Amino acid sequence: MTTSAIAVTGLRKAFGDKTVLDGIDLDVPAGTVFSLLGPNGAGKTTTVNVLTTLTKADSGTVRVAGHDVATDAKAVRSAIGVTGQFAAVDELLTGRENLQLMVDLSPGAGNEVVGRLLERFDLAEAADKAAATYSGGMRRKLDLAMTLVGDPQIIFLDEPTTGLDPRSRRTMWTIIRELLADGVTIFLTTQYLDEADQLADKIAVLDKGRLVAQGTPEELKRQIPGTHVRFRFGSVEDLDTAARIMPDSTRDDDALTLRVPSDGGTQSVRKLLDRLDEYSVDADEFSVNTPDLDDVFLALTGHDTAEVVAK
Numbered sequence: 001m002t003t004s005a006i007a008v009t010g011l012r013k014a015f016g017d018k019t020v021l022d023g024i025d026l027d028v029p030a031g032t033v034f035s036l037l038g039p040n041g042a043g044k045t046t047t048v049n050v051l052t053t054l055t056k057a058d059s060g061t062v063r064v065a066g067h068d069v070a071t072d073a074k075a076v077r078s079a080i081g082v083t084g085q086f087a088a089v090d091e092l093l094t095g096r097e098n099l100q101l102m103v104d105l106s107p108g109a110g111n112e113v114v115g116r117l118l119e120r121f122d123l124a125e126a127a128d129k130a131a132a133t134y135s136g137g138m139r140r141k142l143d144l145a146m147t148l149v150g151d152p153q154i155i156f157l158d159e160p161t162t163g164l165d166p167r168s169r170r171t172m173w174t175i176i177r178e179l180l181a182d183g184v185t186i187f188l189t190t191q192y193l194d195e196a197d198q199l200a201d202k203i204a205v206l207d208k209g210r211l212v213a214q215g216t217p218e219e220l221k222r223q224i225p226g227t228h229v230r231f232r233f234g235s236v237e238d239l240d241t242a243a244r245i246m247p248d249s250t251r252d253d254d255a256l257t258l259r260v261p262s263d264g265g266t267q268s269v270r271k272l273l274d275r276l277d278e279y280s281v282d283a284d285e286f287s288v289n290t291p292d293l294d295d296v297f298l299a300l301t302g303h304d305t306a307e308v309v310a311k
Helices: 044-051 073-079 095-105 112-120 136-150 166-181 193-199 217-222 236-245 266-278 293-301 305-310
Strands: 004-015 018-029 033-037 059-064 080-083 154-158 185-189 202-207 210-215 228-233 250-252 257-261 283-289
Touching (some): 004 185, 018 185, 018 202, 033 044, 044 059, 044 154, 095 112, 095 136, 112 136, 136 154, 185 193, 202 217, 210 293, 217 293
Parallel strands (some): 033 202, 080 154, 154 185
Antiparallel strands (some): 004 059, 228 257
8 A cells, every 4th residue: 555655634724814725635656756837826836835835724634654744843843844946955065065064954864874965966076165066956956965964754745856957857756766765755846847747747836726637647648639640642642542541630731740630549650551441542651749748738737837937
């Protein structure tokens, strides 16, 4: 039986007369990556603040690592690590000194963890340089290493790759996968939908304080119309025949392609191929195309992701 690392029921939070969270239900299995998506103002930060004991909920039940955040906040804090959008390192200290400071503040953490984390995050060569000299990617790695000093069961990552170059982003992805392999649970908020697609076992989409969808990336994509099979033919004659026998299709005469609505399943694709074979039509190639998470985000929230990132 899978244990829940985070279990939320009926979470509500308002600031004055503005309801920010309106009955949120979440279940995050231990040892998985859970990603919370939503446009600006959807309630993502408030959700994370409640889960990490920084904000008290108005109502609902929230358990993190088996502990109630309202009645056992200290136990929750001892089980989690939090990495914010901006690296919380002391730039006047070296990388080693930043880690040692966290060790000194963490009961039970041994000094040997400093060297181990510097090696793990490829920071050993820069360990004795001031953090002010680090690149953005190095600071984010140091920030995450500092979070791991207390050996947390659950890590909250708030937009961990914002502002990083593509190479540094992929390095962070690798680190997150390694943490997952170690059994750590990751609660991820991100503005990059490709990041959620790559990393998350499950995604929840939050909009105006309500969860509008939950599921795996593939499950969410299947909820949105637009899946189709794309055929490319070698001649206009084959394209004409295929278009005639597939009346709901859309053709592109320049590219000699035909787009046929489909659920993308094996049986549906096989029926289309059998239909072409029945009329002795050969396709040079075909592919199944499904909506991506950008399409899902737009359909569920009415916001384009580029618009959200720009804000």
